[in-house]
Amino acid sequence: METSSFNAFDLARIQFAFTVSFHIVFPALSIGLSSFIAVLEWRWLKTGKAYYKDLCLFWSKIFAVAFGMGVVSGVVMAYEFGTNWASFSKFAGPITGALLTYEVMTAFFLEAGFLGIMLFGWNKVGPRAHFAATLTVAVGTLMSAFWILASNSWMQTPQGFAIVGGQAVPVDWFKIVFNPSFPYRLVHMTLAAFLVAALVVAATGAWHLLKGRRDPAVKKMFAMAMWMLLALAPLQAFVGDQHGLNTLRYQPAKIAAIEGLWDTETGGTALNLFGVPDMQAETTRYALSVPHLGSLLLTHTWDGEIRGLKSFKPDERPNSTVVFWSFRVMVGLGILMIVLAVCAWLLNRRGRLYDTRWFHRFALLMGPSGFVTLLAGWVTTEVGRQPWVVYGVMRTAQAMSPLTAQQVGLSLMTFVVVYFLVFGTGVYYMLKLMHAGPRITKAGEDTREAGTGGRRALPVTA
Numbered sequence: 312m313e314t315s316s317f318n319a320f321d322l323a324r325i326q327f328a329f330t331v332s333f334h335i336v337f338p339a340l341s342i343g344l345s346s347f348i349a350v351l352e353w354r355w356l357k358t359g360k361a362y363y364k365d366l367c368l369f370w371s372k373i374f375a376v377a378f379g380m381g382v383v384s385g386v387v388m389a390y391e392f393g394t395n396w397a398s399f400s401k402f403a404g405p406i407t408g409a410l411l412t413y414e415v416m417t418a419f420f421l422e423a424g425f426l427g428i429m430l431f432g433w434n435k436v437g438p439r440a441h442f443a444a445t446l447t448v449a450v451g452t453l454m455s456a457f458w459i460l461a462s463n464s465w466m467q468t469p470q471g472f473a474i475v476g477g478q479a480v481p482v483d484w485f486k487i488v489f490n491p492s493f494p495y496r497l498v499h500m501t502l503a504a505f506l507v508a509a510l511v512v513a514a515t516g517a518w519h520l521l522k523g524r525r526d527p528a529v530k531k532m533f534a535m536a537m538w539m540l541l542a543l544a545p546l547q548a549f550v551g552d553q554h555g556l557n558t559l560r561y562q563p564a565k566i567a568a569i570e571g572l573w574d575t576e577t578g579g580t581a582l583n584l585f586g587v588p589d590m591q592a593e594t595t596r597y598a599l600s601v602p603h604l605g606s607l608l609l610t611h612t613w614d615g616e617i618r619g620l621k622s623f624k625p626d627e628r629p630n631s632t633v634v635f636w637s638f639r640v641m642v643g644l645g646i647l648m649i650v651l652a653v654c655a656w657l658l659n660r661r662g663r664l665y666d667t668r669w670f671h672r673f674a675l676l677m678g679p680s681g682f683v684t685l686l687a688g689w690v691t692t693e694v695g696r697q698p699w700v701v702y703g704v705m706r707t708a709q710a711m712s713p714l715t716a717q718q719v720g721l722s723l724m725t726f727v728v729v730y731f732l733v734f735g736t737g738v739y740y741m742l743k744l745m746h747a748g749p750r751i752t753k754a755g756e757d758t759r760e761a762g763t764g765g766r767r768a769l770p771v772t773a
Contacts, residue, residue, distance in 0.1 A: 320711050322719040323395040326726060328693075330388055333730050335689060336682050337381035342456055342501070343508020344374040345449040347535075348429075352445050356438055362528035362749070367445075368433075369528075369749035370512070373741050375430055378422070380737045387726075395719065399700055399710030403479050406472060406487060407462045414458035421451030453501065460500055464493035466701050467692070468561045479701070491561055495554040496692075502547045503688065505539065506648065507681035512536040513651075514678025515745045517671040528749040530665055533674075537655035537664070544648040551645070552608075559609055559617070562702060565695035567620045568631040569638045570605060571595035574619040580605035585639075588631035593621060595631075627698060634695045641687040644680045651677055 317325070348370050355363035389411070392400045400408070428436060428444035436444070465471075471486030472479045481487055516533025559566045567573075571588040572580065573595065582605035586598035606615035620628050651673060658664045700707040 317716060317720070319714045319716045319719050320708060322716055322723055323711060323714070324707070326395065326719060326723040327388075327391055329723070330384065330391065330726060330730070331689075332686055333734055334381065334384035334388055335685065336507075337377045337384060338452070338455065339500075339504040339507045339682075339685055340377045340511065341374055341381055342452040342504035343506070344370055344377065344511075345445075345452045346505065347508055347512065347539075348374060349442075349445050349449045350535075352442050356442060360527070362526070362531055365528050365749045366532055369744075370532075371430055373744050375426070376737055376741050376744075378426065380734055382419075384730075384734070394722075395712050395714065396700075396710050397712040399705070402477065402705055402710070403466070403701060406465060406479050406481055409481070410458055410462040410465070410488070414455055414462075418451045418453075418455035418458060421454065422448050425451070456501055456504070457497060460497045461488045461490075461493055464496050465490050467496070467696060468492040469701050469704055474704075479704070492554075492557055495550065495557050499547070499550050499554050499688075502543050502550060503681070503685050505543055506547060507685055509536045509539040509543070510648070510678055510681040511745075513540065513674045515748070517674035517678075518745070519748045520665060520671045521668065521675065524748065524751075525665060526751045528751070532749070534659075534664065537652060537659075537674075540648055540652035541656055544645065544652050548645060548649070551642075555609060556611075562696070563618050564620065564623045564627060565629055565634070566609065567618055567623070568629040568634045568695055569691065570609075570617070571598065571631050571635045572605070572617060572619045573621050575616065575622055576605075576619070577616060579603040579614040580609070580617045582608060583635075586635070588635050590628070590630065590632060595635075629695045629697050634691050637687045637690040637694070641684050641691060644684040644687070647677065647680065648684075 348367055351363050351367045351370070354360070355367065425444040425447040428441065429448050432441050432444060465487055468491040469479075470490050471481065471483035473482050474480070512532050513536035516529055516536060519529045520533060555566070568588075571583045571586050573593050579602065581600040581602045583595055583598045583600050586595040586600075588595045603613055605617060606612055609615065609617055620631060654670055654673070655664060658667055658670060664670075696702055698706050698708065700710045
């Protein structure tokens with residue numbers, strides 16, 4: 312008999328949620344920063360302006376820390392599949408195990424193989440060879456996202472397999488990888504990673520602008536981050552809309568939970584802007600609804616019908632109380648990102664982008680919003696999938712290893728202590744680097760020959 316208020320299953324879910332939440336923020340930052348660094352290095356090669364290379368060196372340090380913490384936290388999650396979720400590994404291992412192996416053999420090998428050249432090869436190889444290494448690292452991070460999301464998307468919308476001897480055996484790898492939700496989730500996550508990096512870069516630039524710095528490096532990274540937000544934040548809203556249409560088709564219970572919708576409404580579905588879903592009473596209390604807006608947003612028609620949660624069995628309903636608000640946190644912060652980007656565009660037209668302090672404070676406050684939005688999105692995705700670990704095929708409760716609450720609770724407490732010590736130190740170091748900022752260089756200084764082994768180099772690379 313379990314003696315704790317949480318049983319082993321609850322604790323195992325909490326532990327995985329805790330570790331994956333720590334893990335996901337670091338790869339997201341490294342995916343965005345690696346591409347940003349590649350663009351900076353390309354601009355340095357193209358123009359020879361010193362501040363582009365200084366920004367490369369500056370953000371490469373932060374990328375290296377994020378990359379290292381992402382690798383360490385990812386390894387821990389791999390072990391959890393064997394310790395806490397052995398039944399899932401046994402059932403889905405022929406598919407998910409292979410996909411994760413592809414990720415290691417392609418993406419991780421590219422990243423790890425060329426990371427040393429990217430970080431320490433400025434004076435060891437020529438500029439073009441170094442740029443090729445930087446590009447390879449950036450491509451590697453994107454390939455990592457490809458395989459990880461292929462695995463997770465298959466769990467959301469499984470296809471291309473057969474169950475043989477109690478295992479999910481691959482039948483069609485193309486269908487497994489390119490399952491119905493994969494394209495939407497890959498684009499959505501990639502854009503989210505770019506937005507995470509853009510907001511961190513913007514906040515760092517805003518911090519130094521508030522401190523009075525107006526050198527080209529600070530101004531350039533602040534401006535580049537804002538243009539990235541202006542281009543991608545509205546695009547992310549469009550991709551999210553298309554992803555919602557896909558989810559409505561393949562995971563209708565998730566959509567009903569997100570909207571706090573209990574009854575199937577004919578002739579047009581209202582949208583609950585706010586409310587408190589009550590799973591026991593099967594209602595959304597204090598709901599503020601707009602008639603037909605749910606149909607317009609979710610089906611793009613005036614009278615589109617959306618199934619309510621009551622049309623699903625009680626034991627097949629996601630927790631609407633959680634996903635209702637996690638989704639709204641994600642959407643609300645996404646709207647603020649668009650507002651931030653539009654304000655930047657207006658201020659730039661007036662020549663006030665680098666001199667408006669209230670806007671710099673706004674950008675600084677929005678710095679962590681990318682991480683919060685990312686986590687809220689993953690909470691919506693994963694909690695909304697419940698009670699399935701492989702949607703419609705295997706329940707999460709069936710995936711659990713035969714463990715006791717004491718065993719899982721002890722490992723959970725260990726993870727909490729170690730994670731906050733180790734990753735807290737890493738985050739503190741990254742913040743310290745951001746606080747210091749890139750070094751100041753002379754405007755217009757030509758550094759295209761720097762870092763070539765035997766030719767002229769900047770003092771910092773020498």
